[in-house]
Amino acid sequence: MKRAAATMRRTVIDIATIVLGAALTAGLVHIVAILIIPFYASNDAFARLSNLGPIDATIMLPEAGSPAARLFPNLDPAVAAAFCRYDLTDGPVRVKAPVARYEFSSLSFHTRRGQIYYALTDRAATQNALEALVVTDKQLRAMSAHDSEDETPLELRIVSATNQGFVLMRAFSQEPSLLAEAQERVRALKCQPEPQPQPR
C-alpha cells in the first residue's frame, strides 16, 4: 500500500516536472519564433515585388481589386502606386518623381526588412518634383567629406539601413475617371543609380 502511494507520488511529480518544463520551453520558443520571423520571411512585400521586375526599374503596382493585386492586401482602389527596388552596393540611387499641383502624391522609402524609414508628400516638392538621394551610411560620410563647409548641400540625402530596399510612389485620384491620370503620374517615378562616392 505504502509503496503504491510512493509510486503514485513519483508519477505525479514526474508529470508536473514535464508540464513545467514544456511550458517554459513553449514560452521561449514562442518569443524566439516571433522575433526571428522578420529575418526569415521569404514572402514579404520585398520578395513579392522582386518577382515583378528588375532592380531600378519603375514598375506599376497592380490595381487594387485586380487578380494580380491579391499579393498586396489593403491597397486603396483610389490610389495609383508604382515602385522601384534599389541596391546601394555599387553606389547611391537618385529618386525623382514629378508631382501635379493640388494633387496628393507621396514617396515612401522601405528597407529590405519592410520598415519605412522616410516618407514625403507633394507638399515637400520643389519645382514640381520630389527628389532624393538614397545612400548608405558609408556613402553619406564619403559625400560629406566633399561638401563645402560654407553651404549646406541642396539635395535631400536619405540613409537606408539596408543596402537593398524599395521606394513606393502613391498618387491619389480625385474621381474614378482620373485613376488613369494618377497612374501616369506614378509611372514617371525614376530611380537612377549614381557612381560610388570616393572618400577623400
Place this chain on the structure above:
Amino acid sequence: MDVLAKTLIAGALGLAAGLWSAESALRLSRGAETTRIGAWSTAAKAGTPEADPYTRDTIERSGEIPLAPGEGLQLVARVDDSGTALNPHCVYRIGRKVPAARFWTIGVVDRRGFPIPNPAQRLVFRSSEILRDSDGGFAIAVSASAHAGNWLPIGVSEPFYLVLRLYDTPFSATATAIDKDALPRIVRESCR
C-alpha cells in the same frame, strides 16, 4: 523515468506548443499595439521601426505595404457602433464626418484586406466625389441591395470590414489623439 526522457518529452511538447501559439497569435491578432477608437482601430506604427514584433510579423507575412506616418493613416472597422460584428445581411449607415485630412476614402474589404468586386464597380468613396448634404456632412449606405445616394455594395453573404484611409492628416503620427466623435459613426439599420 530518467531525466533524459523527461527532458525530451518536455522539450518536444514545449516546441510544439510554442510554435503553435506563435502561429495562432499571428493568425488571430492584428498586432499588439492597435489603437481602438469607437468602432475603428488602427495600427499607426505599422511599418515603422517602433512597431511591435506581432504587428511586424503580421505585415511581413501578409505582403502589405502600409502607409507611412507621413503619408496618411488607415483605420479599419470590424464592428458597428454598438460593438457588434459587421454582418453582410444588414444595412448600415455611415457618416457624417471624418477627421481632418486633405483627402480620404471609405471602402469595403474582405477579411484579408481585399476589395469585394461588385457589378456597380464601387469599391470606395473618395472625399472628392462623395455626395454631401447642405451642411457638408455625408451618409453612406452599406448594403447588399441598391440604395439611393452614396451606396457601398457588399456581397450577399461575404463577411466584410470597413476601411477609412486619411491622406495627409495631422493625426497620422498621433492616432490616439483622434476623438471618437470625429470618426464616422456606423449604425446598423435593418437586417434580413
